[in-house]
Every structure is written in structure tokens, then in C-alpha cells.
Amino acid sequence: MKVTGFSFVKNALIYDYPVVEAIKSILPICDEFVVAVGKSDDKTLELIQSIAPEKIRIVETVWDESLREGGRVLAVETDKAFKAIAKDSDWAFYIQGDEVVHEKYLPVIREAMEKHKEDVDVDGLVLNYNHFYGSYDYVGASAKWYSHEIRVVKNNPKIYSYQDAQGFRKGDNEKLNGVLIDASMYHYGWVKEPAAMQRKQENFNKLWHDDQWINKNVLKADEFDYSREVSELRRFDGTHPEVMKERIERTNWKFDYDISHSKKSTKDILKSILKKIGIDTTYQNYKIVKPK
Numbered sequence: 456m457k458v459t460g461f462s463f464v465k466n467a468l469i470y471d472y473p474v475v476e477a478i479k480s481i482l483p484i485c486d487e488f489v490v491a492v493g494k495s496d497d498k499t500l501e502l503i504q505s506i507a508p509e510k511i512r513i514v515e516t517v518w519d520e521s522l523r524e525g526g527r528v529l530a531v532e533t534d535k536a537f538k539a540i541a542k543d544s545d546w547a548f549y550i551q552g553d554e555v556v557h558e559k560y561l562p563v564i565r566e567a568m569e570k571h572k573e574d575v576d577v578d579g580l581v582l583n584y585n586h587f588y589g590s591y592d593y594v595g596a597s598a599k600w601y602s603h604e605i606r607v608v609k610n611n612p613k614i615y616s617y618q619d620a621q622g623f624r625k626g627d628n629e630k631l632n633g634v635l636i637d638a639s640m641y642h643y644g645w646v647k648e649p650a651a652m653q654r655k656q657e658n659f660n661k662l663w664h665d666d667q668w669i670n671k672n673v674l675k676a677d678e679f680d681y682s683r684e685v686s687e688l689r690r691f692d693g694t695h696p697e698v699m700k701e702r703i704e705r706t707n708w709k710f711d712y713d714i715s716h717s718k719k720s721t722k723d724i725l726k727s728i729l730k731k732i733g734i735d736t737t738y739q740n741y742k743i744v745k746p747k
Contacts, residue, residue, distance in 0.1 A: 456572055459544040459610070460485040463532035463620075464552045465493030465518060467502060470659070471651035473643055474499075474552035476698040478506055481548050481556050484565050485510065491536035493518045514539050526619025526662045533616035544610045545572055551620070553644035554606075557696045560638035564607065567636045576744060578614065578631035579623065580607035583639040587646045588688055589681040589710035591695060591703050595645075597687035605633045605741050606640060619663070622740030633741040641696060649678035649708055681710050688712050 460481050467474045478488060488507070491514045492500050503513060516535050522528040533549070540547055546568050550556070556564070564580065571577040581603050586595040605622055608614050608631065617624040623631050647655075653676055660673055674683075695703060 456546070456569060457486050457541075457544045458484055458546045458548055458568060459540045460488040460548045460550060461490070461533075461536040461540060462488075462550050462552060463491040463493065463516075463529070463536050464499060464503065465532075466495045466497055467499040467552060468497040469495075469651075470655045471647045472552040473555060473699065473702055475502065475506055476555050476696070476702060477550050477552055478503075478511070479698045480558070480696055481550055481561070482507060482510060483558075484561050484568075485548060486544070487512060487541070489514060489536045489539045491516050491532050491539070493532060512539070523661060523665060524663070528662055529620035530616035530618060533620045537614075537616065540610055542610070546607055547610050548607050549623075550606065550640075551644075553642060555641045555643060555696045555699055557639065557641060557694070558698075563636060563638045567634065567638075568607065571634060571746065574747060576632055577634055577746075578609055578611070578625065579605040579633045579741070580638075581633040581635045581741060581743065582606050583635075583637075584642055585639055585691065585693075586642045586644075587691065589646065589685065589712060590708075591643075591646060591699075591706065592691055593688040593710075593712055594691045595686065596689040599686055601738075601740075603635065603739070604640070605631055617740065630740065630742045632744045634746050635743055641699075643699075645681075649681070652679035652681075653677065685712065 460478065462478065464472065464474045482488060488511045490503050490511060492503050494517050500515070503511065514535055516532060518528050518532065522531065537547060567580050584600070584602055584604060586600040587593065588595050601621070608623055611625065613625045614623055614631065625631055656679060657673055660669055
């Protein structure tokens with residue numbers, strides 16, 4: 456069985472992406488790794504080149520800045536990496552530059568790959584998600600955070616990145632068949648030094664909106680105020696991936712959140728009630744299939 460990791464990145468240093476940690480977190484179960492590195496305003500290319508040259512293959516790209524609707528350029532860049540994967544690879548393990556897998560889940564993921572490699576009814580593996588917010592001590596608990604997503608897919612040319620690259624589709628906009636496994640992705644996109652987060656907010660939103668929307672909705676500031684965007688959170692009581700240890704030790708800002716202030720929105724309460732009676736209104740980017 457051959458496994459290839461793949462990702463895309465641009466301006467990783469400017470926006471403080473943990474992309475090195477992301478790649479290293481799944482590298483042990485990948486035979487090779489393809490990274491689409493967009494032309495950057497920092498030394499992102501050199502950063503990726505320094506990780507594991509014996510395993511990593513770089514595709515240098517230029518982002519289409521005109522794709523400013525729905526984050527479409529992110530899917531385009533994802534597909535550039537996906538299409539560069541060798542045809543003899545069985546699985547493609549997708550990880551974004553702010554996502555990290557805990558080492559304890561690697562055997563679980565590897566085992567699921569082995570089990571479903573020849574199953575034609577399975578397109579991919581669905582992972583649980585922890586979305587960290589403000590600090591490494593809190594995770595999102597409201598319905599605004601997606602709880603699962605496909606991150607491991609068969610190396611099938613009919614599969615492609617969907618919309619803003621959160622998930623995948625195949626053929627004519629068909630959802631992938633995914634098996635839910637007991638493994639989690641740690642999403643650190645909302646945990647970074649406040650000045651870097653502010654830079655990301657002011658620039659990354661341009662991938663979704665025009666300048667008029669940006670000027671109206673994105674507050675200009677030197678640092679991002681995490682308290683302004685906060686929603687329902689819960690304290691994280693687990694351990695972080697080993698590859699994140701040094702980054703976490705370098706934390707130089709403080710974010711405190713009073714858990715007692717967490718209150719479910721009316722929307723979340725209604726969703727919880729419906730789920731108890733067997734009606735799950737959670738949007739899914741995939742179709743869950745039961746393993747054989």
C-alpha cells in the first residue's frame with residue numbers, strides 16, 4: 456500500500472501557519488508528500504524545502520488572485536497538489552497548513568487505509584475535528600464549527616477539491632462515500648499570535664469577498680481581538696501532538712475565557728433537540744457508509 460500526503464501553502468511565515476508541524480504530523484505514514492507552494496512574499500518555499508527533502512516533492516504555483524468568490528482559489532491549489540500525486544499511490548492524505556494529527560491516531564488511520572483499500576464502496580476516511588480558538592486550551596463547542604470532514608481519499612482522478620477546499624466531490628458534484636474512523640484532526644487556524652491573526656483576517660478574507668465587503672466588515676487593527684469573535688467554547692482536556700510542543704511553548708499572548716459564560720444559541724438548542732429525536736440537521740460534505 457502506497458500513501459501520499461498532499462497540501463498547499465502560501466505566505467506561511469507572514470501568517471504564522473504551523474505548516475511544518477502539519478506535514479511532519481502525518482509524514483510517518485506517508486511514502487511521499489506533495490506540496491503546492493504558491494509564490495510567496497516570504498521564505499515559505501525555503502521553509503518547505505527544509506522539512507524532509509527525501510520525501511517531499513514541491514510543485515511551485517502562482518495563485519489566481521482573480522478568484523475572489525467562495526475561497527475557490529484554495530480548491531484550485533489543492534487540486535494542483537492532488538493531480539501531482541503518482542498514479543501508483545493508493546491513498547492521498549490531505550492536510551491543510553493549520554491542521555495537525557496527533558501521533559496516537561496514526562496507527563488507527565493506517566489500519567483503516569489497509570482495511571478499505573480494496574473496498575470500491577469507500578472513497579475516503581472521515582476524521583473528527585477539534586477546532587482550537589484563542590489559545591491551545593479551548594476548542595469551539597457551537598454548531599458553527601464543523602465536527603467531521605474527509606481528509607483521506609482514494610487516489611481517484613474523478614475526485615476533486617470542493618468549493619473552498621474544506622471537502623471533496625467526485626464526478627458531477629457527487630459527495631464522497633466516507634467511513635468515520637476513531638481519529639481526530641486538530642485545527643489550529645484560530646490560534647496564533649494576535650498580530651499574525653489580524654494580518655490573516657485582513658488578507659485572507661479577500662479570497663471570499665470584494666474590497667467593499669472587506670472595508671465594511673473587517674476591523675482594521677494592529678492585533679486581532681479574540682474576545683470579539685468568541686462563541687461557545689469548552690476547555691480542552693486532552694494532549695496536543697508532540698510536533699506542536701515547541702510552538703505551544705513559544706506562546707506569547709494570553710486568552711482567558713470563562714466557561715460559565717458559554718451559552719448555546721437558540722439555533723444550537725434546536726439542533727440538539729432534533730438530534731435527540733433522530734433528526735440530524737448537521738451539514739455533511741460526504742455520505743457516511745458503514746464499513747463491511
